[in-house]
Amino acid sequence: MAKPLALDFDPIARADELWKRRWGSVPAMPAITSVMRAHQILLSRVDAVVKPYGLTFARYEALVLLTFSRTGELSLSKIGERLMVHPTSVTNTVDRLERAGLVARRPNPLDGRGVLASITARGREVVEEATRELMAVDFGLEGYDAEQCGQVFDLLRPLRVAAGDFREPEQA
Numbered sequence: 001m002a003k004p005l006a007l008d009f010d011p012i013a014r015a016d017e018l019w020k021r022r023w024g025s026v027p028a029m030p031a032i033t034s035v036m037r038a039h040q041i042l043l044s045r046v047d048a049v050v051k052p053y054g055l056t057f058a059r060y061e062a063l064v065l066l067t068f069s070r071t072g073e074l075s076l077s078k079i080g081e082r083l084m085v086h087p088t089s090v091t092n093t094v095d096r097l098e099r100a101g102l103v104a105r106r107p108n109p110l111d112g113r114g115v116l117a118s119i120t121a122r123g124r125e126v127v128e129e130a131t132r133e134l135m136a137v138d139f140g141l142e143g144y145d146a147e148q149c150g151q152v153f154d155l156l157r158p159l160r161v162a163a164g165d166f167r168e169p170e171q172a
Contacts, residue, residue, distance in 0.1 A: 012037065045140030049133045053126050054100050058085070060134075062093050063102060063127040066119035073118035075108055084165060102126055 005011075016030040046057045055063070065082055066072055074082075080090040094117045097103035102123035108114035119127070141149060161168055 042140045045137065046134060049137060050130050053130050054102075055126070055130060058083075058089070059093050059097055059102075060127070060130055062090075062097060062117075063119060063123055064131070066103070066117065067124065067127055071118075072124075073106075073116045075111065075114050075116055077114065079117060097123065 012030050012033045015033065019026060019029050043057060046060075050057060050060045053060075061083055062079060065079060066074060076087065076090050076094060079094070080087050083090070085093075094103055094105065097117070098105055102120055104118045104120055106116050106118060108116045138144070138149075141152075144152070160166070
C-alpha cells in the first residue's frame with residue numbers, strides 16, 4: 001500500500017497555483033496530475049490485495065478475462081486486444097501465470113502460429129478468492145458511492161473514445 005504523504009497542503013493545488021502564475025490557467029494540468037496520482041494510489045491498493053495470491057492487477061485482469069470466455073481460454077492476441085496492452089506485456093503476463101500454475105498454454109488449433117492461454121482449476125480458485133477481497137474494498141474506491149463511480153466512468157469515457165479504444169454506438 002502506498003505510504004500516506006500526510007502533507008499539510010495539496011501539492012497538486014499548489015502546483016496549479018504556481019503554474020497559473022508562470023504560464024496562465026490550464027485546467028488540464030491539475031486534472032491530469034490528479035488522474036496520474038489517483039492511478040498510483042489505486043494501483044497500490046489493488047496490488048496490495050492481490051499480492052498474497054502471487055498476482056499483480058494486470059495478472060488478475062488476465063485471469064478474470066479468461067473466466068469470462070466461454071471455454072476458459074483465449075488466444076494471446078485476443079487477451080492483448082481485450083486488455084488493451086502490447087503483445088509483449090501479454091506474453092510476460094501469461095508466462096508468469098503459467099509459472100504459478102494458474103494458466104496453461106497450448107497451440108491454437110485454428111492458427112498454426114498462435115497460442116491459447118487456458119485458466120487452470122487453481123487459477124479459477126485464485127481469481128474467485130482475489131475477487132471477493134477486491135470487492136470487499138470496492139477495488140480501492142471505498143470512498144465513492146455507486147453514483148460517484150458511475151460519474152468517474154462517464155467522465156473518462158470520452159477520453160477512451162477519442163483514443164480509439166472503441167466507437168460509441170450510433171444513436172437511433
